[in-house]
Amino acid sequence: MSRAASYCLFAPLLLLGFLQVTLMKRFEVKDGSKICLLAEFSANFSVSYETTAKKEATVLFSLPEDADVDNRSNCNNMTAPLLVVGFGDGHSLSMNFSRHNASYKMDVLTVSCKWSDHTFFPNASSNGTLVKSSRLMDISAKMNTTYRCISDSTVHMKNVNVTLSQVRMEAFPPSNNFSKIETKCQADITPTSPATTLVTTLTPTTATPPTQNPVLGKYNVTTGNRTCLLAEMGLQLNITHVTPDNKTALKIFNIQPNLTHSDGNCSDDRASLQLADKWTKLNFVFVVNITTNKFYLKELSISTHIVSPAAGGKEFMAKNESLNYLQTTLGKSYMCHSEQTLQVNPSFSINAFELHVQPFGVNNSKYATAEECQMDKDNMLIPIIVGAALAGLVLVVLIAYLIGRKRSHAGYQTI
Structure with a gap:
């Protein structure tokens, strides 16, 4: 089976509840021979879009095997590493990092999708590009330590959800490999800490x-x-x-x-x-x-x-x-x-x-x-649309009435 065919079959299988097998990949951003960012993770995407039939469709897919470090990735003079992972026909997952005194963190996660790639987005009504960013991440660690999070972590954006898992990341590693000392994410901390109970305890809320x-x-x-x-x-x-x-x-x-x-x-x-x-x-x-x-x-x-x-x-x-x-x-x-x-x-x-x-x-x-705000604009738009529709309906009824009257008199002549 071709790669394109496997992509097309992937989303329906997910929607039917099949077990999703995700690929964990390693990515490196370098300045010459020096690595400024190491990242190892798997990623699952949920993307909603409009089809040519004017209906909303949602596709689910994982970061594919052809995902690789895009040439837009750079170390920015070893101060603010940028990792751009490219895949498919022009799609990408980007991560901006920065250094703050004795720690580093991910500042922005960005997803870019091209609707024209019908392998991923069948019957998409647009040929444009979707770009969505989020700053709502808690990915940070002390310098010379590896950030690690085995648990799933989902970033929610309009029309796009990204779930990262099996994550290992380190910005500005002292060597060209992950540091042995690790900073665990909150979801991975064992239940000895009261803070973790919030994540791991399956009791009624x-x-x-x-x-x-x-x-x-x-x-x-x-x-x-x-x-x-x-x-x-x-x-x-x-x-x-x-x-x-x-x-x-x-x-x-x-x-x-x-x-x-x-x-x-x-x-x-x-x-x-x-x-x-x-x-x-x-x-x-x-x-x-x-x-x-x-x-x-x-x-x-x-x-x-x-x-x-x-x-x-x-x-x-x-x-x-x-x-x-x-x-x-x-x-x-x-x-x-x-x-x-x-x-x-x-x-x-x-x-x-x-x-x-x-x-x-x-x-x-x-x-x-x-x-x-956009919500207020949307709320104002609804009554305008309803009013326009009602005005159009009244106009149609009036025209039909006038045409009917004209036809009813057409068969009579004055003697």
């Missing part, structure tokens, strides 16, 4: 009943006599934790603006907003992307005792420094009336209601022109 929508809070950050950040939002926090009897529980609670103190600081390219009450501290950090002339929410962290005593009296903490939410053009504000979920990590997320924020370029303590 309990959840506190969802609370009502949160009250809208208005916050600002002032440096000197100038307001440099404005924010309005209702915040609902979702925390997954482990109870003393090793059960997974979900705690949902709202931030109460009347009990919350706001603080923060601003610079030309970085602004932070800290919200704190008696039990909980939240920190939002916005930064500027000079290349795109946009700002976005890059960091979000929490520390809280609100889950006690169900969590055994311990403080819950979570942090993600690689987010890419609320992206907006500099000089404007970001607005979203729809409920929006900010996923920080698998254990913590925030539901934001009636969100309006501007961390840069605030003049006279007033919001600049707002850029609406």
Whole structure:
């Protein structure tokens, strides 16, 4: 059987529930004879697309045998390695790494697919290219150690899911092979640690009943006599934790603006907003992307005792420094009336209601022109489409009525 035929048969077999056999491959990025990045992993993809019949199709496939290091891979002067794994007819999986003091981390994972490759995407309606990126990864380790994760780890993006497994990675290895000392991912840590129970314990999940929508809070950050950040939002926090009897529980609670103190600081390219009450501290950090002339929410962290005593009296903490939410053009504000979920990590997320924020370029303590989120645009589009359809229907009925009247009089003549 040809390789193309095997690809075409692969996705239907997966959908029927057959056991998926994935290929683990090793990739090296070099600068001359010096290796700046070693990676060994298997990858499974789930990609949704539109067919020529205007229907949505989903294909499942693994990183194929022909996957290899693309010539776009480079070491960037041994400071920020980029691995581009090419496969098929122009598809790729890219990983950007960076060094932070005594550690390294994966910053961005990007998937690029060409719809014109009908081996992978039969009957695709487009001949363009799909490019999706995510910063929601927790792949990091200390220098001179190997990051290792045998467990599956799935990155969710719009229309694309990527599941990595049997992972070994090391940026800036001291030799041309993996270091013997390893940093294990959270999912692989043995159940001796309470933190791992959340991942490995197969016990029923309990959840506190969802609370009502949160009250809208208005916050600002002032440096000197100038307001440099404005924010309005209702915040609902979702925390997954482990109870003393090793059960997974979900705690949902709202931030109460009347009990919350706001603080923060601003610079030309970085602004932070800290919200704190008696039990909980939240920190939002916005930064500027000079290349795109946009700002976005890059960091979000929490520390809280609100889950006690169900969590055994311990403080819950979570942090993600690689987010890419609320992206907006500099000089404007970001607005979203729809409920929006900010996923920080698998254990913590925030539901934001009636969100309006501007961390840069605030003049006279007033919001600049707002850029609406895509969800609000979609919600506005639906009634417009429905209204247009109804108007079209009325027009068709009216035309049919007039034609009918004309025909009914056509057989009569005046005597």
